[in-house]
Amino acid sequence: xxxxxxxxxxxxxxxxxxxxxxxxxxxxxxxxxxxxxxxxxxxxxxxxxxxxxxxxxxxxxxxxxxxxxxxxxxxxxxxxxxxxxxxxxxxxxxxxxxxxxxxxxxxxxxxxxxxxxxxxxxxxxxxxxxxxxxxxxxxxxxxxxxxxxxxxxxxxxxxxxxxxxxxxxxxxxxxxxxxxxxx
Numbered sequence: 162x163x164x165x166x167x168x169x170x171x172x173x174x175x176x177x178x179x180x181x182x183x184x185x186x187x188x189x190x191x192x193x194x195x196x197x198x199x200x201x202x203x204x205x206x207x208x209x210x211x212x213x214x215x216x217x218x219x220x221x222x223x224x225x226x227x228x229x230x231x232x233x234x235x236x237x238x239x240x241x242x243x244x245x246x247x248x249x250x251x252x253x254x255x256x257x258x259x260x261x262x263x264x265x266x267x268x269x270x271x272x273x274x275x276x277x278x279x280x281x282x283x284x285x286x287x288x289x290x291x292x293x294x295x296x297x298x299x300x301x302x303x304x305x306x307x308x309x310x311x312x313x314x315x316x317x318x319x320x321x322x323x324x325x326x327x328x329x330x331x332x333x334x335x336x337x338x339x340x341x342x343x344x
Contacts, residue, residue: 212266213248218257221245223313226255228300237300240264244313247321249290267292270321275314277307290314 223244228237229251240251247270250263271292278289278298286301288311301307 212250212263213246213268215246215248215250216259217243217245217248217250217263218259218261222317223310224255224257225306225310226302227251227310230298232295232297242310244269244317247317249314249317267297268321269314269317272314272318275311275318277311 221243223242225242226239227242229240229242230237240253241255241257243250243252243257247268249267249269251265252261252263267290272290273293274289274291276289278287279285281287281289282298282300284300286304286307288299288301288307290297290299299310301310
């Protein structure tokens with residue numbers, strides 16, 4: 162990005178295009194570079210351990226096409242999504258085999274909410290999935306598909322979120338585990 166003079170004889174100032182093209186300072190440079198590399202080259206994948214041994218190619222809980230907004234470059238891409246064992250995977254095409262490499266994966270246990278987002282995006286059949294660090298946006302092909310995805314992901318969040326056991330509930334007056342979770 163090169164500066165251009167704002168006025169003849171004035172100090173060099175970045176033009177408006179340059180200002181809007183700057184990377185977000187909150188995004189670590191190594192993640193920005195990796196994401197841009199994937200966007201440009203069409204390669205790359207999440208780390209091998211991201212799948213956690215989930216056989217995403219066999220009998221998914223839910224699978225289907227969704228449009229997903231890019232993480233850094235906010236374009237919309239059509240991706241094949243697979244929900245299985247608390248992970249939401251996405252692929253470039255719908256033929257998913259053992260050799261398929263996911264374009265991304267989200268552990269649903271880290272998700273806080275999944276809800277409609279038509280009003281946020283001003284797009285029909287839109288929904289959002291929020292984690293503590295980001296909100297991802299998706300668009301389904303119909304209202305029924307949108308509701309089915311929201312319900313499936315919501316169920317998966319509940320099933321895979323860690324719940325406290327009775328032994329982990331502390332009676333703050335005594336500092337000891339509460340008997341039967343009651344104080």
